[in-house]
Structures are given as structure tokens and as C-alpha cells.
Amino acid sequence: MQLTFNFTDDIALQLQALPNSNEFVNQYIRKALQNPTVSSEKPSRWALFVEEIDNAPELQLGDYAEQFKKDLSECAEDFVFQGDDFGC
Numbered sequence: 584m585q586l587t588f589n590f591t592d593d594i595a596l597q598l599q600a601l602p603n604s605n606e607f608v609n610q611y612i613r614k615a616l617q618n619p620t621v622s623s624e625k626p627s628r629w630a631l632f633v634e635e636i637d638n639a640p641e642l643q644l645g646d647y648a649e650q651f652k653k654d655l656s657e658c659a660e661d662f663v664f665q666g667d668d669f670g671c
Contacts, residue, residue, distance in 0.1 A: 590598065598604045626634070636642045644651050 598608065601607050
């Protein structure tokens, strides 16, 4: 079966330069379809930062977690952006 896809010029040129581009594309699409949850996109810096905090015991709040939630809630209640006319 033949399908048509649109690639950016740089990707199309690289694919055309491969000795067997059809086999190459078929193999990678097959792999992608077998494992659809894996993203080829690089995680954002924030996602990496959150992951680092989650995996670092020295950065965990421990017994202070509940107090932190309380402090955060109190801060959020009183927080207003400058020029915020509608408030919370």
C-alpha cells in the first residue's frame, strides 16, 4: 500500500539520501506504533525540574509538606496581580 506524507524540506532531503528510505521509514513507524506512549519530544525544562525534585529525597518537604500547603493556600488567597480589577 502506498501513502503520501508531507515532510519538511530538510527531512525529505535526508530521507532521499538514505540507501533504502522506504525500509527505514517502515521500521521506525512500526516501532512507533508498537510503543505509542513514548514521545520523541524532549521534555521541557520544567518537566525535567519537577522530575528532579520528585526523585531527590533531599528536596522533599517531609514533615513540612502540610505546613507548606497551608502557607501556599494563604498566600494564594491574598495574591492579586497589579491591575487585577476582578480579584478572586
